[in-house]
Amino acid sequence: HSRSHPVLDAYKLAHQYHDSLLEIQGDMLILNLSEKEYLQLKNTDHVVYIGVNNDHVFDSRIKRNSLTKLVNKSSDSNVELTIPEFECYNTVEGTYAEAKSQAIAHPELVQWKKIGESWKKTQKESGYDLNVLVIGADQKNSNKPKLFLQSGLHAREYAPVALNLAFAKYLITNQGVDPEVDWILDNTEIHLLLVANPDGRKKAEEGLWWRKNTNNNYCSDEPNRMGVDLNRNYTFNWFSIENGSSGDECMSTFRGHEKGSEPEIQAIEAYVRSIFPDSRGPNVNDAAPTSTPGLFIDIHSAGGMVMWPWSTTVDPAPNAAGLQRLGRRFAAINGYRAFQSSNLYPADGVSTGLGYGELGIASIIFEIGTQFFESCQTYEQEVLPNNLRALMYAAKAAISPYTITKGPEVVGIRLEGSGQKPVPSGTNINLKANVSDALFRQLADETLEASQSIKQVLLTISHVDTAEVTKEIQLSAADGEFDSNNELISYVLNTENWSEGLYSLYMKAQDQDGNWGTVKGASLVIDNNIENQNVLPTADFSFECADLECIVSGDKSTDDGELTYRWLINDRAPLFGKSVSFNYYETGEYKIVLQVEDEFGFVASTEKTLTLQGIIVPVAVLEYSCDGLICDFDSSKSSDTDGQITHLEWYIDGIYQADYREATFQYEFPVAGTYVIGLFVVDNHNAYDFKEISVEVKDKPVPVKAIVKPVKEASKSGGALMVLLTLLISCFYIRRRWY
Structure with missing residues (x-):
């Protein structure tokens, strides 16, 4: 927990300790730390404690290395095709088998190309080839804009590889069915590096918290920490800033002893340079032309973020405006937060340095999901569908990523009356869509992206069999006038006298500044042998x-x-x-x-x-009493309505008091003064409360010694009375000073 800026600091800390992250819960992180890391973090402005009742977290995310269950084996070998207990994720072998089968089944559309070898294979050990799945390559048109998607660079990130493969299968399966897919394959060449770190991935498939490759020349004395962090080994800006990577071979962000030293990075860099021309000058402030086509995306997990260069400085990149619009557009589609990489954490030698820093290609990082070992339920109900939409947009935006986001987007097309079903000619179809020139997602305190009113929306209809455009229609706003940056479209499509067959419908929109957005597609089938009768749906849950x-x-x-x-x-x-x-x-x-x-x-x-009724946070109650410089502190009246307090910590002037862990403790202050006392309590749900009070500590007064003067013998009775009176006055004076 952070005591200053909880949520923001939680995400920053999540990336500082990204390799140790188990889960993010609001402003709280659950980390798997070494004793050294625990003690270092303890000396910061964060409240750090050894959790209780987290066995379920630990078991499900760490102790998977003890699993022996084999799932979905290949029929001709003893090779696992899916990861044990995570059957929605293919193993390296399963991923490669699926990709290869797609290339065999669709040779006119798909290629499975070797681009290099993993570290283990270069050492003549088991190891793997690095392969790229290429979709939509056209020998007659090698200048098609290219989209390069990379996943699996960090081994333990399960979901990115699955998402990348799912995107490939969606494109291949829906060719000739989904007009939007057809447009993408006609206009964009897709390059998918599914598993960038296959050696490390195999370690992670065993349940190990593996991030790096498996180069055993580094940290060989600790086999589970060997290897190089491939996302700190890229050539551009390698080891260029302090704290952007580590020189410690056993650290998770170890950069290697030389830039581009690892065979995986050498293969990736050579391949990316072969498909993208260099579009940026040699100086750090040289911008790529805004007309530069092509898009580079590196998919990671976790955290729900979209980021763009630079990662080495808070200064904006030369193409910052276009990169920011692109990142915020992606965030509006997948529901993530978008910002420049360095705003969260510094990093050098990273993948976007290759794409943007070296070549000037618009480059983006996705951090998808919430965990490295993402549950299949979360992946299938949230991560996959939302990010599949984002990747579809990426494939269209690759034609001009720095400028296409200036134009309005057709958010969706719905054909009410036909949908996915064929209908006879003469059926009236109600076309509905939303068009927005403000489809961006920014943080609450950030300036909104500029947007304009919609100027026009164009619908093009063509018959697939004849490839002829049958209609071009200028659509009107549902309210009769284009006067806003967000408009609803409702148009009745009369299919009378339409010939039978499959029709492709494409919509695109233009704003008042003349900027066009990407194309949105839908399909319609006319079949006069169909007699459709439909009962309208009802929604309830x-x-x-x-x-x-x-x-x-x-x-x-x-x-x-x-x-x-x-x-x-x-x-x-x-x-x-x-x-x-x-x-x-x-x-x-x-x-x-x-x-x-x-x-x-x-x-x-x-x-x-x-x-x-969610978690009820505990209430920290702090009481005290002091006797001079010695104070007694008591937290026994702290309470928790829906559980029990399982952990507490005491702080004096912000310094953790490691020697005091009980509900009460006594402390002797060195000198008088005002001190800030803090009490941090945590319950069995990991909810917490932090209370601070100021305590004024005073010196204990020194008793005053009474001086009795001798009296004359002649007045014994009066003298005795005087002595008694003097003592009483002295005692009263002492009592006054004491209190």
């Missing part, structure tokens, strides 16, 4: 909430066919699937919206607001 998790199900929704389900929960990224789950940690209202769409493009929605 059930829910069950317990132990800080809600499971919501669209089982009460009705339709006469198949439905798709989209869930919106407060301001979180959308979830997809008939049944999904989400966690709630804070007490409050959770607005749940369910949108269902049937096969004919008709939509129904419903919403419910649930009042959920």
